[in-house]
Amino acid sequence: MTNTAISTRASSTRGALDWRVIRSRLGKVLLYAFLVAGCLGTLVPFMWMILGSFKSSTEIIRIPPTFFPEDPTLENYQTVLNDPHVPLGRYYLNSLIVAVSVVVLTLFTSSLAGFIFAKYQFFGKSIVFGLILSTMMIPFQVLMIPSYLILARLKLIDSLWGLIVPVAVDAFGIFMMKQFIEGLPSELMDAGRIDGASEWGIYWRIILPQLGAPMATLGILTFMFRWNNYLWPLVVITTNERRTLPIMLTWYSGMQYQSYDLTMAVSVLVVVPVLIVYAMFQRWIVQGFALSGFK
Amino acid sequence: MRALVKMAQGRRRRARAGSSRGQSLFVGSALTPLMLYMMFWTLLPIIWAVLLAFFKYSPKNKGGLFLGLGGGNPFIGLGHFRNMLGDSLEAQKFRTSLKTTLMFAFLVLPLNLAITIPLAVAIEAVRSRIKNVFRFIYFLPTVTSSVGVALIWGYLYHPQRGLFNMVLKAIGLPSQIWLSNPRAFYFGIPLALWAVIFTYLWQDMGYNLVIFIAALQGIPRDFKEAAVVDGANVWQVFWRVTVPLLRPTLLFVCVMTMLSSFQVFDVIQVMTENGRPQDQTRVMVLDIYLNAFRFQRMGWAGAESIILFLIVLVVTIVQLRLLRTQWEY
Numbered sequence: 001m002t003n004t005a006i007s008t009r010a011s012s013t014r015g016a017l018d019w020r021v022i023r024s025r026l027g028k029v030l031l032y033a034f035l036v037a038g039c040l041g042t043l044v045p046f047m048w049m050i051l052g053s054f055k056s057s058t059e060i061i062r063i064p065p066t067f068f069p070e071d072p073t074l075e076n077y078q079t080v081l082n083d084p085h086v087p088l089g090r091y092y093l094n095s096l097i098v099a100v101s102v103v104v105l106t107l108f109t110s111s112l113a114g115f116i117f118a119k120y121q122f123f124g125k126s127i128v129f130g131l132i133l134s135t136m137m138i139p140f141q142v143l144m145i146p147s148y149l150i151l152a153r154l155k156l157i158d159s160l161w162g163l164i165v166p167v168a169v170d171a172f173g174i175f176m177m178k179q180f181i182e183g184l185p186s187e188l189m190d191a192g193r194i195d196g197a198s199e200w201g202i203y204w205r206i207i208l209p210q211l212g213a214p215m216a217t218l219g220i221l222t223f224m225f226r227w228n229n230y231l232w233p234l235v236v237i238t239t240n241e242r243r244t245l246p247i248m249l250t251w252y253s254g255m256q257y258q259s260y261d262l263t264m265a266v267s268v269l270v271v272v273p274v275l276i277v278y279a280m281f282q283r284w285i286v287q288g289f290a291l292s293g294f295k
Numbered sequence: 296m297r298a299l300v301k302m303a304q305g306r307r308r309r310a311r312a313g314s315s316r317g318q319s320l321f322v323g324s325a326l327t328p329l330m331l332y333m334m335f336w337t338l339l340p341i342i343w344a345v346l347l348a349f350f351k352y353s354p355k356n357k358g359g360l361f362l363g364l365g366g367g368n369p370f371i372g373l374g375h376f377r378n379m380l381g382d383s384l385e386a387q388k389f390r391t392s393l394k395t396t397l398m399f400a401f402l403v404l405p406l407n408l409a410i411t412i413p414l415a416v417a418i419e420a421v422r423s424r425i426k427n428v429f430r431f432i433y434f435l436p437t438v439t440s441s442v443g444v445a446l447i448w449g450y451l452y453h454p455q456r457g458l459f460n461m462v463l464k465a466i467g468l469p470s471q472i473w474l475s476n477p478r479a480f481y482f483g484i485p486l487a488l489w490a491v492i493f494t495y496l497w498q499d500m501g502y503n504l505v506i507f508i509a510a511l512q513g514i515p516r517d518f519k520e521a522a523v524v525d526g527a528n529v530w531q532v533f534w535r536v537t538v539p540l541l542r543p544t545l546l547f548v549c550v551m552t553m554l555s556s557f558q559v560f561d562v563i564q565v566m567t568e569n570g571r572p573q574d575q576t577r578v579m580v581l582d583i584y585l586n587a588f589r590f591q592r593m594g595w596a597g598a599e600s601i602i603l604f605l606i607v608l609v610v611t612i613v614q615l616r617l618l619r620t621q622w623e624y
Contacts, residue, residue: 027529035417039432045497046435048458049447064464065456109329116326120318128330135337139558139607141580142600145587146343147336149354149363169333199321228440230561231580235588246442250565253446260450271443278438282431285438286505 049271052264053077060261076265086252087241088269095244098163098233099226103219105168110218113169114177115207119189129178136171140231148235162236163244167226173218180214181207217288220281227274245270347597348375355591368594375598385586389599391574392582398484399578400556400610402492403499407552411500412541415507416533430508437501445565448494449474452566477572485575491563498562499555503548510544511537550614557607560584579603 052060054072080086117129147166148157156162184207192202230246237243243251249270253263278285343362352358352368359365379386418429436444451458452473460470471479471486479486514537522532538545560580563570569585570577579599587596 031417031420035414035421035429038414039429042432042435042497044458045444045447045451048451049443052450061456063455065458065461067458067461109332112325113329116322120322122319122322122326132333135333135341137608137611138337138341139554139600139604141558141560141583142344142604143337143340144583145347145593145597145600146340148588149343149593150336150340152354166336169329169336171333171337199317200325203325224438228438228442230440230442231584235584246440246561249440249442249446253565258453260453260456263446264450267443267446271439274438274440275435278435279431282434286430286434289434289437289502289505 046271049264049267052260053268055261057259057261060259076261077269080262080265080269085240086248086266090241091243091245091248094160094242095227098160098244099223101164102167102226103222105164106170106173106222107215107219109169110173110177111181111208111211111215112203113174114179115181115203117174117178118181118184119186132171132174136175144232144235151236157236158238158242159236160242163226163229163233170222173222176214176218177211180211184210216284220284221288224274224277224285344597344600347594348601349373349598350594351375352594352597353591354593371594375595376602378595379598379602385592385595388574388577388582392570392577392579393602395488395570395575395577396557396559396579398488399492399495399559400553402484403495403556404549404552406492406496407500407503408545408548410496411503411507411548414500415504415511416537418504418508419511430505433504434501436498439498441498441561442565444494444498445562448490448497448562449566452490474567475572477575485572487567487572487576491566491576494562494566495556495559499552503552506544506548507541510541514540546614550611553610553614554607557603557610 051067051069053076054074055066055069056071056073056075059066059070081088117125151157151162151166154165156165188206188210189202192206197205228246229244230250233244233247234250237247240251249266252266256262346362346364349370349372350364350368351371351374352364354363356367358368364370379389414433418426418433421429450456454460454470454472457473459473463470473490474487476486481489518536518540519532522536527535558580559578563576563578564581564584567576570581580603583596583599583603586592586599
């Protein structure tokens with residue numbers, strides 16, 4: 001902004017071919033070249049996957065390899081979708097069941113606990129909240145082994161419940177909701193009490209409708225995190241019909257060892273729906289990630 | 296009129312008194328189950344994990360009544376930790392994994408910052424329409440399933456069919472066996488480790504990029520303009536104005552990037568099939584996973600996970616000390 005202002009002023013006094021103008025133009029070209037090169041680096045692996053999924057089984061093993069498929073074919077998708085050992089619909093459903101259940105449970109428990117920590121005074125509140133925050137510091141890998149042993153005792157190994165139950169209450173979600181609800185005016189609650197609402201009624205009818213924005217952010221983040229989660233389902237699930245998409249993907253690629261045509265077709269089927277969801281909710285997702293420190 | 300006011304006051308007082316009882320009932324009845332549930336799935340596992348580290352525990356053995364500890368799973372005190380210093384095979388594997396994890400984390404952090412900070416500054420410098428397009432594209436890998444990422448990159452790295460060797464050959468360089476040549480080292484780091492680091496960076500960088508863009512937007516424009524008026528050039532503005540003001544963000548990003556790279560698992564487990572070649576990419580979480588769930592040595596794996604936790608804790612505290620700064624500007 002300022003640079004252009006200065007350079008236009010300079011150019012008007014010293015003629016059009018001012019050194020500063022050239023330099024700022026050159027700077028701009030370099031800037032865009034840098035950004036576009038970065039974009040190419042980001043996009044080429046996706047293109048390699050998509051193009052690979054349309055190559056025939058003979059073309060994909062050709063040496064040297066081709067970049068664009070010479071005669072694109074849908075054969076790989078047909079093979080994958082018609083394979084009776086690979087019930088893709090089932091895997092999608094499993095992933096969806098797990099992710100949606102965790103989102104619903106997390107939103108409910110986080111908003112309720114966040115509301116209580118934000119708006120009520122009770123004995124030991126700051127200690128309990130401090131404890132909740134400190135659990136966020138502990139790597140999941142520390143909890144992984146005992147959680148598995150607990151699930152084994154509850155007979156929830158190799159079931160989708162095992163992927164849902166341990167993560168139904170989320171420390172980060174409680175923290176995020178508390179931060180937001182603290183900003184809501186307490187007069188709202190007083191007004192509700194005067195009108196005779198119970199505390200549950202206040203939560204349900206007054207607080208909850210105000211939480212659209214943070215719920216959307218937390219919901220989308222939780223959904224993507226659970227949808228893409230790999231290590232925990234890998235530990236818990238053993239039966240083929242109960243696999244979620246990420247563990248199905250490694251299992252399938254292991255089975256079709258180095259048949260990249262089929263592997264890439266399945267990868268496209270797993271990766272692309274998430275990218276479409278991302279494109280639809282881009283603003284929420286990006287802001288949410290930036291706000292949260294959620295990884 | 297007065298009666299009405301009195302009535303209203305009475306009602307309000309009654310509402311308060313009633314609600315104070317109602318409030319504690321609400322807090323008790325709603326929060327207690329939630330907190331108990333949370334304790335069951337976090338506090339109990341933490342205590343259990345610490346206990347496991349002192350037992351030679353395997354779920355195959357018949358143990359005592361309390362959490363299956365004791366009996367066939369005997370108490371061995373600090374045995375696992377002492378064993379980590381010895382020369383048993385699993386101790387050697389553990390130490391390899393520790394070294395690999397440290398190399399991984401300490402390479403990922405500077406490389407990540409060296410890519411994301413200039414990119415964020417560049418994106419901040421373009422018009423807002425295009426800015427959003429760039430941000431959208433750069434964030435794509437971050438929302439992609441890490442298993443998908445690992446499979447795509449495994450294909451890119453394939454010695455004969457991969458894109459990278461195709462490009463290397465086209466520009467006249469020798470092709471590489473990226474993921475399975477144990478004798479290839481660059482700057483003292485195994486090539487396979489470089490390969491997984493590049494993949495990890497590609498996927499992880501969008502996250503830090505978005506944080507830096509948000510932080511750059513928060514820097515008041517006047518500061519830069521004042522520096523320009525005082526005769527500073529672009530580089531001086533960047534190093535003397537932007538970077539110091541980014542320090543709080545930098546601290547946060549450093550801590551988060553370190554934490555997550557110490558916990559790397561997905562990409563490596565899928566790309567290198569459990570740490571090949573010759574355990575050159577065997578990181579700690581992979582070692583913990585294999586010990587606990589493949590070899591059923593859960594006591595040993597528990598002790599390893601405690602070490603991982605302590606390292607993460609120390610690294611975080613050191614970073615907080617090193618980069619401590621006054622937060623307001």
